Amino acid sequence: MLEFGGHKFEAVVGSDVDRDGMYLQLTNAAGEPVAEVFYSDVDGAMTFTTYQPALPLEAAEWLIAHARVRLPPPR
Numbered sequence: 019m020l021e022f023g024g025h026k027f028e029a030v031v032g033s034d035v036d037r038d039g040m041y042l043q044l045t046n047a048a049g050e051p052v053a054e055v056f057y058s059d060v061d062g063a064m065t066f067t068t069y070q071p072a073l074p075l076e077a078a079e080w081l082i083a084h085a086r087v088r089l090p091p092p093r
Contacts, residue, residue, distance in 0.1 A: 020044070023074030027052065029081075031088060042085040044077060046070075053078060055085030064089065 020027045026047050033040045034056070043054035053068045066082060 020077075020080065022077035022080065025074065025077075027077060029084070040089055042081060042088055044081055053081055055081055055089065057085070057089035062090070 020029060027044045028049075030043045030045055031040065032043070037056065037058070038060050039056055039058040041054045041056045044052050046052050050069075052070045053066070053073055056065050056067070058064075064085065066078070068078075
């Protein structure tokens with residue numbers, strides 16, 4: 019369990035066959051996604067998406083930093 023700005027989050031790593039890649043996602047206490055970083059196996063691009071209007075900056079920074087380490091395949 020992670021806590022940012024007084025809110026609790028869980029980090030979830032998964033693969034997405036339809037989008038052909040993998041993601042690191044933050045979910046809220048209710049299990050709803052709030053933000054994700056997606057790594058595309060097609061072109062190697064990483065994208066950041068938020069699913070709620072206000073996300074603590076610390077949460078976004080944590081998510082991006084950890085996605086850079088965990089998502090791209092080892093070279």
